[in-house]
Amino acid sequence: MSATLLSVEALRVHIPVTRGVVLRRTTGVVRAVDGVTLDVREGETLGLVGESGSGKTTLGRAIVGLVPPTAGSIRLRGVEVSTLSGRGARRARSELQMVFQDPFASLDPRWPIARSVEEPLRLHRAGDRRERRERVLELLELVGLSRRMADRYPHELSGGQRQRVGLARALALRPALVVADEAVSALDVSIQAQILNLLQRLQEELGLAYLFIAHDLAVVHQISDRIAVMYLGQIVELSPGVDLYREPMHPYTVSLLSANPVPDPSVEAARERIVLPGDPPSAAAPPPGCRFHTRCWLRERLGDPEICRTLEPLLREVGPGRSVACHFADEAAASPVTRRAVDLAGGRA
Amino acid sequence: MLSVRDLVVRFSTGRGVVHAVNGVSLDVEPGGTLGLVGESGSGKSVTSLAIMRLLPRGGRVVSGQVWFGGRDLLRLSAAEMRSVRGREIAMILQDPQSSLNPVLPVGEQIEEAIRAHERVSRPAARARAVELLGAVGIARPEEQLGRFPHQLSGGMRQRVMIAIALALRPTLLIADEPTTALDVTVQAQVLELLRDLTDEVGAAVVLISHDLGIMARMAGRIAVMYAGRVVESAPTEELFARPRHPYTVGLLRSIPRIGGARRALVPIEGSPPDLERLPEGCPFAPRCAWRIEACWTQNPSLATDDGPAHLVACHDPAEPEEVGPGRPIRPGFAPAPPPGIRAGVA
Numbered sequence: 262m263s264a265t266l267l268s269v270e271a272l273r274v275h276i277p278v279t280r281g282v283v284l285r286r287t288t289g290v291v292r293a294v295d296g297v298t299l300d301v302r303e304g305e306t307l308g309l310v311g312e313s314g315s316g317k318t319t320l321g322r323a324i325v326g327l328v329p330p331t332a333g334s335i336r337l338r339g340v341e342v343s344t345l346s347g348r349g350a351r352r353a354r355s356e357l358q359m360v361f362q363d364p365f366a367s368l369d370p371r372w373p374i375a376r377s378v379e380e381p382l383r384l385h386r387a388g389d390r391r392e393r394r395e396r397v398l399e400l401l402e403l404v405g406l407s408r409r410m411a412d413r414y415p416h417e418l419s420g421g422q423r424q425r426v427g428l429a430r431a432l433a434l435r436p437a438l439v440v441a442d443e444a445v446s447a448l449d450v451s452i453q454a455q456i457l458n459l460l461q462r463l464q465e466e467l468g469l470a471y472l473f474i475a476h477d478l479a480v481v482h483q484i485s486d487r488i489a490v491m492y493l494g495q496i497v498e499l500s501p502g503v504d505l506y507r508e509p510m511h512p513y514t515v516s517l518l519s520a521n522p523v524p525d526p527s528v529e530a531a532r533e534r535i536v537l538p539g540d541p542p543s544a545a546a547p548p549p550g551c552r553f554h555t556r557c558w559l560r561e562r563l564g565d566p567e568i569c570r571t572l573e574p575l576l577r578e579v580g581p582g583r584s585v586a587c588h589f590a591d592e593a594a595a596s597p598v599t600r601r602a603v604d605l606a607g608g609r610a
Numbered sequence: 611m612l613s614v615r616d617l618v619v620r621f622s623t624g625r626g627v628v629h630a631v632n633g634v635s636l637d638v639e640p641g642g643t644l645g646l647v648g649e650s651g652s653g654k655s656v657t658s659l660a661i662m663r664l665l666p667r668g669g670r671v672v673s674g675q676v677w678f679g680g681r682d683l684l685r686l687s688a689a690e691m692r693s694v695r696g697r698e699i700a701m702i703l704q705d706p707q708s709s710l711n712p713v714l715p716v717g718e719q720i721e722e723a724i725r726a727h728e729r730v731s732r733p734a735a736r737a738r739a740v741e742l743l744g745a746v747g748i749a750r751p752e753e754q755l756g757r758f759p760h761q762l763s764g765g766m767r768q769r770v771m772i773a774i775a776l777a778l779r780p781t782l783l784i785a786d787e788p789t790t791a792l793d794v795t796v797q798a799q800v801l802e803l804l805r806d807l808t809d810e811v812g813a814a815v816v817l818i819s820h821d822l823g824i825m826a827r828m829a830g831r832i833a834v835m836y837a838g839r840v841v842e843s844a845p846t847e848e849l850f851a852r853p854r855h856p857y858t859v860g861l862l863r864s865i866p867r868i869g870g871a872r873r874a875l876v877p878i879e880g881s882p883p884d885l886e887r888l889p890e891g892c893p894f895a896p897r898c899a900w901r902i903e904a905c906w907t908q909n910p911s912l913a914t915d916d917g918p919a920h921l922v923a924c925h926d927p928a929e930p931e932e933v934g935p936g937r938p939i940r941p942g943f944a945p946a947p948p949p950g951i952r953a954g955v956a
């Protein structure tokens with residue numbers, strides 16, 4: 262097993278919610294990330310899936326230093342990075358790069374894309390102008406954009422093309438870890454396949470590690486060694502990808518599997534999806550006990566055990582490299598609901 | 611309900627002309643869901659923006675018609691078109707960030723949309739807004755009304771956009787990647803919502819997505835676009851079972867799947883076409899393992915293939931036995947450099 266590159270411990274990112282544009286009043290706090298512990302090993306891909314609003318982006322932003330943690334630690338090769346400043350911070354930041362969910366917001370509309378890709382090179386004074394230009398063109402080609410596009414502006418590109426620009430920029434400084442936040446979600450499947458293969462090739466060649474955030478479980482499966490599932494600011498399950506999909510142990514993971522669209526019309530027509538009842542709870546006031554209990558299909562089937570409402574299940578190890586935060590993980594794994602969801606999640610072979 | 615005929619859209623830029631849409635024809639039945647898939651940059655968004663007459667600066671419709679409710683939308687006055695947009699056709703834009711006003715609370719933006727086409731009081735509009743946010747799965751909608759777009763997660767912003775589109779109770783909804791930023795359970799919920807809309811109001815939907823799983827779930831018919839043209843169009847089951855266009859075959863091969871052992875993905879080789887310099891022949895030819903001589907010189911037109919419902923634009927469509935997983939079976943194939951260029955192809 263390779264060495265730990267990044268280690269996140271008991272990380273909390275609480276964001277004050279303000280009202281009013283002029284006179285800002287704090288009206289509460291959103292517990293966007295609320296006690297996350299995880300490791301990313303050298304050269305590994307850790308997939309991150311989970312409910313919309315569960316804190317995946319915030320976790321990624323905290324790791325690359327874009328949002329300060331409220332508590333907990335983030336260490337890169339053992340060195341705490343969240344409190345670094347000055348040159349140390351800049352060096353650490355060049356090793357931790359992020360590709361954003363929203364390609365529109367992350368590119369400066371006034372700059373030709375070559376300039377955006379060049380920016381990190383300029384900030385870190387890498388090479389002279391000609392060398393930087395050459396490197397930019399190389400990077401654009403690397404992500405499947407023709408050199409002719411270098412002088413285009415973001416609004417002249419399609420959504421997918423813009424996403425590739427963001428990727429080129431993140432790779433400019435040869436980082437050790439790239440947080441890819443929905444980086445391939447806007448791409449068509451063929452270019453997505455190219456980029457996934459590319460990410461894998463870069464990983465082998467450069468020893469890159471990825472924290473790969475995405476909603477499409479099949480995409481996450483394709484690229485990840487291990488997968489973490491987030492719900493309401495916390496990790497509820499973490500396993501090697503194969504185990505997670507063959508033998509999910511958290512009821513939320515099962516509902517994800519049951520809802521994941523399968524490229525097979527006959528399966529889609531036949532399949533039942535677990536509908537999560539009720540509203541997603543507020544990250545400002547998470548439910549007591551198990552955070553998932555207000556929507557859990559298993560709790561209902563088990564006759565509403567009290568422990569789900571009163572005691573918070575901790576993420577505990579249940580097998581080699583497998584952890585889950587549910588009081589009834591064994592029951593979840595054995596449930597026929599789980600079996601059906603697993604059987605159809607891959608479509609008919 | 612909606613018939614697009616031979617739509618051609620070009621962008622004039624400082625460097626030249628971008629041939630974004632090159633003769634697209636599409637039909638959507640009342641109550642039907644047409645899925646639009648295709649390569650990034652193939653013109654899906656531009657086609658839908660042209661239908662809505664919301665093309666960005668520099669873009670213009672060169673020719674074609676957009677028939678909707680007996681009128682050619684391209685010939686309506688600006689005022690008439692505004693009313694069509696307000697009442698009959700709604701669109702969910704691909705990019706929620708740029709379509710929400712960053713300095714206005716989202717609640718007000720929804721209320722504005724409601725009051726733009728319905729005479730209702732402010733409190734009634736507010737109540738509708740709360741109801742709509744609830745319908746798209748946003749928790750405690752009252753609390754969210756006062757939030758600004760940047761205070762919401764990507765998925766929440768996208769749902770706000772959907773709420774605004776649904777507020778109009780449109781008869782045609784064009785949804786451009788409406789669920790890309792949503793987790794799969796919320797995605798399922800939003801897709802159900804779109805389906806309810808088609809079932810209850812008989813609304814038709816044009817659904818743009820590159821997620822073939824979503825297409826399998828939602829679309830009655832799928833049109834596949836490449837280089838600004840529809841290259842294949844068939845009922846959903848048929849398209850998955852018997853893809854004919856080599857690009858479609860390539861798409862189906864490049865999907866990752868959960869079941870079984872992980873296998874290397876097979877992307878389509880070569881690079882996307884340069885829309886500033888379209889080739890003379892089939893734009894897919896440089897990347898196509900099926901190509902024959904004619905492909906370099908003649909651009910095939912969309913024509914019926916097996917049965918009247920299956921259309922394909924290809925000189926030599928794939929046979930079923932050539933479609934399975936793995937590499938194309940024609941020996942000696944390598945993607946070619948772009949062929950001799952002819953500038954400014956219509």
Ligand SMILES: Nc1ncnc2c1ncn2[C@@H]1O[C@H](COP(=O)(O)OP(=O)(O)OP(=O)(O)O)[C@@H](O)[C@H]1O
Pocket residue numbers: 276277278291292293311312313314315316317318319320362544760761762763764765766791792793
């Ligand atoms: N600047 C902010 N102000 C207030 N709340 C915020 C802010 N940024 C994020 N949040 C809240 O923090 C929570 C987590 O958001 P985050 O964007 O990390 O979720 P996510 O898991 O990435 O979701 P998605 O899958 O939709 O992108 C959400 O409830 C969101 O509304």
Ligand SMILES: Nc1ncnc2c1ncn2[C@@H]1O[C@H](COP(=O)(O)OP(=O)(O)OP(=O)(O)O)[C@@H](O)[C@H]1O
Pocket residue numbers: 416417418419420421422447448449621623628630648649650651652653654655656657666667668669704820885
């Ligand atoms: N404002 C513009 N100026 C110049 N070219 C443009 C403009 N908008 C789009 N284009 C070009 O038109 C073509 C079609 O773009 P479009 O946005 O329709 O692609 P798409 O099929 O929606 O792709 P995606 O799946 O990535 O969203 C692309 O090559 C794009 O670069």
Ligand code: SF4
Pocket residue numbers: 511512513551552553554555557558559560569574586587588589590
């Ligand atoms: S602890 Fe209880 S409520 Fe939480 S996931 Fe497990 S069964 Fe469901």
Ligand SMILES: [Mg+2]
Pocket residue numbers: 317318319362442763764765
């Ligand atoms: Mg996010």
Ligand SMILES: [Mg+2]
Pocket residue numbers: 419420654655656704786
């Ligand atoms: Mg688009």
